[in-house]
Amino acid sequence: MSAKKAAWIGLGNMGYPMAGHLHKKGWSVTVYNRSKAKADTWAKEYGGQSAATPADAARGAEIVCVCVGNDNDLRSVTLSGNGALAGMAKGTILVDHTTASAGVARELFEAAKKKGIHFLDAPVSGGQVGAVNGQLTVMVGGDKKTFAKAEPAMRAYGKAVTLMGPAGAGQLTKMVNQICCVGAEQALAEGLNFAMRAGLDAKKVVDVISKGAAQSWQMENRGKTMIDDKFDFGFAVDWMRKDLGIVLEEARSNGATIPATSLIADCYSRLQARGEGRFDNTALIRLLTKP
Amino acid sequence: MTDITTKRAAHPVKAAFIGLGVMGFPMAGHMKKAGHDVTVYNRTAAKARDWTKKYGGKWAPTPAAAAKGVDIVCACVGNDNDLRSVIYGEEGILAGMKSGAIFVDHTTASAGVAREIAAEAAKKGLGFLDAPVSGGQAGAENGVLTIMVGGEAGTFAKAEPVISAYARAVTLLGPAGAGQLTKMVNQICIAGLVQGLSEGLSFAEMAGLDTQKVVDVISKGAAQSWQMDNRAKTMLADKFDFGFAVDWMRKDLGICLDEARGNGALLPLTGLVNQFYGRVQGMGGGRWDTSSLIRLLARPGNVVKAAKKAPAKAAGKAKKPAKKTVKKKAKGRKKRR
Numbered sequence: 371m372s373a374k375k376a377a378w379i380g381l382g383n384m385g386y387p388m389a390g391h392l393h394k395k396g397w398s399v400t401v402y403n404r405s406k407a408k409a410d411t412w413a414k415e416y417g418g419q420s421a422a423t424p425a426d427a428a429r430g431a432e433i434v435c436v437c438v439g440n441d442n443d444l445r446s447v448t449l450s451g452n453g454a455l456a457g458m459a460k461g462t463i464l465v466d467h468t469t470a471s472a473g474v475a476r477e478l479f480e481a482a483k484k485k486g487i488h489f490l491d492a493p494v495s496g497g498q499v500g501a502v503n504g505q506l507t508v509m510v511g512g513d514k515k516t517f518a519k520a521e522p523a524m525r526a527y528g529k530a531v532t533l534m535g536p537a538g539a540g541q542l543t544k545m546v547n548q549i550c551c552v553g554a555e556q557a558l559a560e561g562l563n564f565a566m567r568a569g570l571d572a573k574k575v576v577d578v579i580s581k582g583a584a585q586s587w588q589m590e591n592r593g594k595t596m597i598d599d600k601f602d603f604g605f606a607v608d609w610m611r612k613d614l615g616i617v618l619e620e621a622r623s624n625g626a627t628i629p630a631t632s633l634i635a636d637c638y639s640r641l642q643a644r645g646e647g648r649f650d651n652t653a654l655i656r657l658l659t660k661p
Numbered sequence: 662m663t664d665i666t667t668k669r670a671a672h673p674v675k676a677a678f679i680g681l682g683v684m685g686f687p688m689a690g691h692m693k694k695a696g697h698d699v700t701v702y703n704r705t706a707a708k709a710r711d712w713t714k715k716y717g718g719k720w721a722p723t724p725a726a727a728a729k730g731v732d733i734v735c736a737c738v739g740n741d742n743d744l745r746s747v748i749y750g751e752e753g754i755l756a757g758m759k760s761g762a763i764f765v766d767h768t769t770a771s772a773g774v775a776r777e778i779a780a781e782a783a784k785k786g787l788g789f790l791d792a793p794v795s796g797g798q799a800g801a802e803n804g805v806l807t808i809m810v811g812g813e814a815g816t817f818a819k820a821e822p823v824i825s826a827y828a829r830a831v832t833l834l835g836p837a838g839a840g841q842l843t844k845m846v847n848q849i850c851i852a853g854l855v856q857g858l859s860e861g862l863s864f865a866e867m868a869g870l871d872t873q874k875v876v877d878v879i880s881k882g883a884a885q886s887w888q889m890d891n892r893a894k895t896m897l898a899d900k901f902d903f904g905f906a907v908d909w910m911r912k913d914l915g916i917c918l919d920e921a922r923g924n925g926a927l928l929p930l931t932g933l934v935n936q937f938y939g940r941v942q943g944m945g946g947g948r949w950d951t952s953s954l955i956r957l958l959a960r961p962g963n964v965v966k967a968a969k970k971a972p973a974k975a976a977g978k979a980k981k982p983a984k985k986t987v988k989k990k991a992k993g994r995k996k997r998r
Contacts, residue, residue, distance in 0.1 A: 472868075495882045507882050532878050535870060542868040543875050546861045550884035553857010556930045561850040564917070567926040568772070568842040570835060575843050578832045582795045582807050583905075584850040586886035617864075626867040627959045628860040629937075630853065630930055637929075658927045 373398040376523065377431040379424050379447050379454055380468070381408045384494065385437035387501045388467070388527045392435070393418055395526040402427035402447075424448070425457035433523050434458060437467040440612060441474045448478060460486035463520050467508075469493040469609075471616050472538035472545075475511060479537035488516040491537060492524065493544035497604040505529040509547070511539035545617045552614065552634045552651070554586045559655035562596055566659070572597045592652045599659070601649035608647040611638040668804070668826055670695040676823060677701070677727040677734040679747050679754060680768075681708045684794065684801045685737035688767070688827045690716045691804040692735070695826035702727035702747075724748070725757030733823050734758060737767040737794075740912060741774045748778060755785060763788035763820050767808075769909075771916050772838035772845075775811060779837035788816035791837060792824065793844035797904040805829040809847070811839030845917045851888070851951070852914060853930040856937065858888050859955035862896055866961055872897050892952040901949035901956075908947040911938045 374397055378389035381403040393399045393416045400419040403409040409420035421427035424447045428434045434454050438444055444466060448454045454464060464482055466475065466489070475491035482489040490512035500506040508528040510517055517533040524531045534543045561584075565572040576593040579585075595603055614635040621628050637654055646653055673696040678689035681703040689712060693699045699718040703709040709720035721727035724747045728734045734754050738744055744766065748754050754764060764782055766775070766789070775791035782789035790812035800806045808824060808831045810817055817833045825831055834843045861884070865872045876893045879885070895903055914935040921928050937954055946953050 495879070495884075497883070507878060509878060530878065530881055532874070534874060534878070539870060542865070542870055543878060545868075546865045546870070546875050547879040547882070547884045549861040549864055550857050550879060550886070550889065553860060553930075554854045554884070554886055557850050557853025557857065560853060560926070560928050560931050561846045564849055564921060564924070564926040564928065565842070565846045567924040568845075568920065569924075570839060570842055570846070574832070574834060575846050578807065578809060578830065578834065578843060579795070579847040579850065581830055582847070583797070583887050583891075584795075584847045584854070586850075586854060586888075587883050588886075589850065591883075620868070621864060624864075624867040624869075625959050626860070626864040627957075628864060630856045630933060631860050633930060633933060661927060 375400070375431045377402070377421075377424075377427040377434040377454070379403075379427060379434065379436040380438040380443075381412050382437065382439070383498045384467070384501045386412060387504075388435070388437060388506075390416055391504045391527040392523060395523075397523065397526075400427045400431065423452035424454040425452045428454040428457035431458070431462065433463045433465060433520060435465045435467060435523075439468070441470050444468050444470050444474060444478070449481060455482060455485060455487060458485070458487050461488075463488045463490065463516055465490045465492050465520055465524065467492050467494055469544055469613055469616070470541060472541040472620055475538040475541050479512070488512070488519075489537065490516055490520055491540040493540055494528070495544065495547055496529075499604065500529075501527065508532070509534050509540045509543040511535055511537050511541060511543075541616075542620070545613075545620060548610070548613045548617060549628060549631050551588065552610065552654075553630055554588045555592070555652055556630070556634045556637065556654050558586065558588050558593060559596065559652070559658055562593060563655055563658035566597070588652070596652050596655045599656075601653040601656075603650045603652070605651050606648050607638055607641045607651055607653055610651040611635065611642060611647070614638060668695050670697055670822065670826065672822065673697050674733060674823055675731040677721075677731045677754075679703075679724050679727060679734065679736040680738040680743075681712050682737065682739070683798045684767070686712060687802045687804075688735070688737060688806075691827040692823070693718050697823065697826070700727045700731065723752040723757075724754045725752045728754045728757030728762075730759055731762060733763045733765060733820060735765045735767060735824065740768070741770050744768050744770055744774060744778075748781075755781060755787065758785070758787055760786040761788075763790065763816055765790045765792050765820050765824060767792050767794055769793040769844055769913055769916070770841060772841040772920055775838040775841050779812065788813070788819070789837065790816055790820055791840040793840055794828075795844065795847055796829075799904060801827065808832070809834055809840045809843040811835055811837050811841065811843075841916075842920070845913070845920060848910065848913045849917055849928065849931050852910065852934040852938075854886055855888055855892075855952055856930070856934045856954050858886065858893065859896065859952070859958055862893060863955055863958040863960055866897075867959060888952070896952045896955050901946070901953040903950045903952070905951050906948050907938050907941050907951060907953060910951045911935065911942060911947075914938065
């Protein structure tokens with residue numbers, strides 16, 4: 371029995387190991403990356419193939435997964451002349467793991483539909499560590515049948531893969547995730563900075579208050595690294611600012627009021643302006659410790 | 662209500678408990694059940710009598726009388742001023758305590774008043790600990806509070822076995838005031854996080870998502886919090902009768918902001934959320950729990966209403982009603998002060 375064919379477009383921090391997991395689960399994976407060298411490295415490491423364009427990679431694949439930077443990158447690797455859709459056959463599935471707008475998800479859903487191709491928006495959370503360990507949370511928007519077909523492939527790197535609703539619902543769920551994350555982070559940043567200014571043993575404070583109603587994943591996993599002024603633990607300020615930009619735009623159109631999220635988006639912009647865009651997104655505390 | 666834990670003290674002591682509110686009443690009860698000889702005092706004596714009927718023990722007509730001759734006095738009252746009023750003066754706690762006894766204050770109060778009491782107590786040869794708690798009314802009733810303590814190690818070692826009667830965790834965090842400062846960090850972390858959670862949930866509603874499903878999925882990852890696990894469902898159901906009230910949080914955040922003015926800590930989100938809690942009070946929600954912040958945000962129901970109102974304003978009647986609204990708001994603000 372020959373292996374099922376898949377394509378992977380975009381081999382960044384997330385896509386590279388995700389495509390690897392798919393390969394390890396027995397899929398025959400052809401990859402494409404904007405800088406070809408990365409695609410060749412991947413092909414060498416995993417013994418797969420690399421292609422010169424997204425369309426070439428997608429040709430003959432049952433499922434094509436994309437994980438790129440933003441809405442525009444996504445459009446260029448899917449909709450352009452050499453884009454994935456140009457290479458895909460009727461009845462195949464395009465899965466987008468990029469964190470992008472709900473609008474572009476709906477746009478791609480429609481564009482794919484016209485060609486008889488199925489589309490799922492499927493942003494992930496769990497960071498680079500989750501991608502490397504194959505422990506991501508995948509939030510999916512699309513129709514049930516397509517989801518049922520694509521789910522086994524996504525399980526290669528997803529610990530939890532959930533259909534949230536129609537096209538765009540995956541992206542919208544990821545937005546809710548980011549809103550809740552940054553609120554917890556800014557509150558934690560203010561609390562820890564206050565503790566240090568007050569002369570408390572901030573780590574001891576974290577040990578005590580993380581047992582109660584102030585507990586959060588961020589407090590348990592990032593509280594102490596924030597106190598140590600260490601910010602090399604994954605998801606960067608630049609990426610979070612991009613995600614919050616998408617959130618603010620979506621809120622403008624759906625009417626949601628998100629004052630704290632807006633405030634925190636400004637904080638991230640200030641970090642970028644200070645040249646701290648590559649620090650991880652808990653660097654919010656630096657605006658308080660080193661204003 | 663059944664208690665999850667009833668701890669028997671290895672060395673029963675004579676104790677007093679001052680202030681029998683929603684927290685103090687069950688806390689003093691746990692102390693009695695642990696085998697200590699407890700005398701209570703409450704501003705309204707009827708409550709103190711109720712307490713003795715329920716738990717046994719004695720009640721006293723003044724804080725000084727309750728504190729007379731005991732080894733340890735615990736207090737849990739409303740704020741800095743309530744605290745000063747039960748401590749100082751001829752009828753106050755300090756006047757009744759014997760030399761070498763320990764005063765433990767469970768009130769969430771300022772670090773300043775903690776240091777002030779520590780100094781007064783030291784003058785009289787008394788031990789003092791500031792020991793605010795977290796865990797809410799449920800934690801007090803079940804005897805599983807977290808107690809954050811400031812003071813001297815020797816005093817802490819003596820008091821810990823007694824106050825453990827109502828606690829799951831008792832930790833010394835530093836000198837006098839450190840307990841209060843730690844509680845402030847706790848409240849800062851909660852306030853901003855609850856606002857973030859409120860925004861996330863209302864955004865999900867406005868986006869037409871299956872909100873419960875969203876919570877189930879994102880609570881497995883980096884967005885997880887105690888508040889999300891324990892309050893998201895009730896927030897979505899628009900229910901806000903689950904413990905710690907907005908009025909109390911507003912008081913606590915006031916203390917945080919005062920302290921931050923002194924120590925120079927920036928609190929942009931906390932300051933914003935403090936104002937939001939003020940607005941919740943203004944809409945009559947002072948007794949709602951702290952997760953009611955979501956009430957201030959756009960929800961599928963309340964946005965439709967606003968859209969319906971808009972055309973009336975556009976019809977040229979905007980001037981007069983607008984003025985009235987401004988006046989009303991100003992009055993409301995005055996009242997709250």
